[in-house]
Amino acid sequence: MLDIRYIRDNTKLVQENTKNKGYDIDIDVLIKLDAKRRDIQKKSDELRERRNIISAQMKNGKPNPELIAEGKSLKTELVEKENQFKKIDDEYSLLLESIPNIIASDVPLGDENNNVEIKKFGDQKQGAIDHLDFAIRRDWVDFERGAKVAGAKFYFLKGDLALLENAIYQFALNHIVKKGFTFMTVPHMVSSRVMSGAGFAPRTSDQSDEYAIEGEDLSLIATAEIPLTGYHADEIIDEDDLPLLYAGYSPCYRKEAGTYGKFTRGLFRVHQFNKLEMYAFSLPEKSIEVHEKLLGIEEEIWQAIGISYHVVNIAAGDLGAPAAKKYDIEYWSPVDNMYRELTSCSNCTDYQTRNLNIRVRRKSGEVQILHSLNGTVVSLARSLVAVLENFQQKDGTLLVPEVLRPYLNGRELL
């Protein structure tokens, strides 16, 4: 969430930003709730002050009937104020939490059509067989039995393709560990507090992309970003310990409801896939720098594997609520003759960290909210699509990218 004080001081800007991000929220409603909430809080505090005075007067002496009577009436008034406060506060919190993060100054406005290409790498290959047809021919993937076992958009990877996935993972993991990231495995379910704190819709609301566990305050994670965001909840971290660089590996579970249509074929959009994710906690003034670093690492991976891509600066209307700025790497698809999303990295500034109360103690002693960032190292199902499309051979074999061979017993062809 945003800082209410910031919203009070920059109401117009926040209203405009909210609109730019595609949200229909009236900030004035929040401002009015805020004023009302503070007014009630002030009155409650005054009642408590009086209560404390009375209580202090009765500490030594014998009980005083008049003071006890006043205390009783104060109690009634206070209960009433507290009920009023609770009601307003619930409404206020809900609204405050729904306001999206402020976009960075260099984020293009508009929807996904306004994403700006900022870099390009590699030659755009032409002509290739659809990854699913190619893989099915080799008996490398089985969606039919996936559906039998779990339903549509579940799958089994088989044989060499499953081994290739593992090779990409191992290569990426080695790379990220060399970069100084601490590798972690993470809980695959999180509480609703962490889920919504990370900026994901909690529980089973219709819009939610997450699977909730019946009868428990738990949801399956859609990315390791979610548990990693919660990792330091309610902690104050020493300035000297920042940045904290983590890499989490996990399956990602997504309902993907309502996303049928383009690019849903095969492994590109599925209910479950494995992903290695970077996560960083940074000093506020360093997060822009860290963001560039995360992007750089993602580029190194795809350059090393040898996949043509471009980097886009995602437009405001296409950003998630927690992101201030997001870069996507889109690989070149010789099947669709266009760029398709492969990885993504976001600077969430202090949006997630304020939700989960993650702070830094500066050398000066000052305590402030720190910044969080996340980025894909490799999203495995999609990585397989990219490799299948770009490294397929005319004879139906698959050339193994050189950097992956050490993880496949040196094999050059699959």
Place this chain on the structure above:
RNA sequence: GGAGGAGUGGCCGAGUGGUUGAAGGCGCUGCUCUCGAAAAGCAGUGUCCCGAGCAAUCGGGACCGCGAGUUCAAAUCUCGCCUCCUCCGCCA
């Protein structure tokens, strides 16, 4: 899953209804002493909210796992929940 015990500040730990935001210790910071260090001594050392102030800061409120309740008054009593520890059961 069952039985028992416990959850207090950065850490250890006192505290069973009112002068406790919280003793004492450790740690940390500053100062004194010293050529310097150690030791010793002195002082300081939580977070959040509201309000005032340019600011240092000041006034009020909240917080002793979380949430309810009893009471004029709750860290302290009652209930529910969560977590941890021990024992039993089960088990990769």
